[in-house]
Amino acid sequence: MIVAKDVSLTYQDGTQALKDVNLRIKAGEIIYITGPSGSGKTSLLKLILGMEYPTEGHLRVMGQSMVKDEEDNIRKLRRKIGPVFQEFKLIRGRTAFENIVLGMRFLDFTPKEIIENSYMALERVGLKHKRDSLVDKLSWGESQRVAIARAIARKPSLILADEPTGNLDLDNALNIMDILTSLRDENTTVIITTHATHLIEDKEEGTFIRIQEGRLKMERRGVEAYE
Ligand SMILES: Nc1ncnc2c1ncn2[C@@H]1O[C@H](COP(=O)(O)OP(=O)(O)OP(=O)(O)O)[C@@H](O)[C@H]1O
Ligand SMILES: [Mg+2]
Numbered sequence: 598m599i600v601a602k603d604v605s606l607t608y609q610d611g612t613q614a615l616k617d618v619n620l621r622i623k624a625g626e627i628i629y630i631t632g633p634s635g636s637g638k639t640s641l642l643k644l645i646l647g648m649e650y651p652t653e654g655h656l657r658v659m660g661q662s663m664v665k666d667e668e669d670n671i672r673k674l675r676r677k678i679g680p681v682f683q684e685f686k687l688i689r690g691r692t693a694f695e696n697i698v699l700g701m702r703f704l705d706f707t708p709k710e711i712i713e714n715s716y717m718a719l720e721r722v723g724l725k726h727k728r729d730s731l732v733d734k735l736s737w738g739e740s741q742r743v744a745i746a747r748a749i750a751r752k753p754s755l756i757l758a759d760e761p762t763g764n765l766d767l768d769n770a771l772n773i774m775d776i777l778t779s780l781r782d783e784n785t786t787v788i789i790t791t792h793a794t795h796l797i798e799d800k801e802e803g804t805f806i807r808i809q810e811g812r813l814k815m816e817r818r819g820v821e822a823y824e
Contacts, residue, residue: 598624598755598786599645604654606640606811614640616811618654622788622804624754627781629797630790632808638790641808642757645788646680647671659754676704679748681741681758687732693719693743694728700747711750718746722776738769745776756780758789762796770796778803 601620607613614637622628630638643649645658647668656663661674687696697715706714719725722742732740741761748756758777762770774789774796781787791797797805802819 598622598626598659600655600657601644601651602655604644604651604656606637606644606649607652608649614811615644615808618813620806620813620815622786624786625781625783626786627778627803628786628788628806629800629803630788630806630808631792631794631797634792636808637811638808639759640811642680642682642759642788642790645755646678646757647675676751677754679751679753679756681744681748681756681761683759683763685744687740687743687747689733690731692729692731693724693735693739693746696732696743697747697750701750704751714750714752715746718750719743721749722746723772737763738765738773741765741773742776745773749780754785756785756787758787760790760792762791762793 599620599622601618604615604618605613606615630641632638640649644651644656644663647663650663650665659674659677661667661670663671688699691699694715697718698711701711701714719728722745724739724742724746727735727739732743735743741763745761761777762773765773770793777787777789800818805816805818807814
């Protein structure tokens, strides 16, 4: 699913965000990435999404080589990825349902599938009752769940969630984590970054990556699940 070999990322201003990253992630894994502010968590997700390119080393995502020359193919690859990033804000003045439907534009879904998937996704995040509410009127936690629904309605092979629990209180943060954790199955890989190590320390299964100053340390729990 994802293979990184000696990947480094240095931004144009000379900031080295990631150093010698080696990584092999299989389809259906769940990966939790933690690390202090500025350690490189978002940068790693941006590489996987093709919003940045490695300045050294090689990265492959679902078989696609992540290099600038492959921009057109990388755009196609993104159809298989469901991003939950703060930059990809919900569209104000539209309902929760419309936001999810709009997230499925340009993908190969029939109108019927778009509607079915959108309902399914809203139900999955527990927001069926907010279907017709304007996103402007939703709480932060509800908005975040709409963003997750928008990602999962696309039926992605890979979900990338950057700091999805943000400044939520503990109950809501755990709820978001549970929703994201439940999405992983043999066909869906889930990668989540978080500051909040207390949200994941009890997890018995998954791949735990700690980033410190651009370098990765990995621990796998319950690995037999992946054998
Ligand atoms: N576009 C950019 N240009 C230059 N430097 C950048 C850019 N984006 C990020 N950086 C720098 O790269 C380093 C890693 O940033 P990154 O956003 O990946 O950290 P992070 O772990 O996601 O932090 P946070 O927990 O605060 O979100 C930081 O030093 C940051 O200032
Ligand atoms: Mg970040």
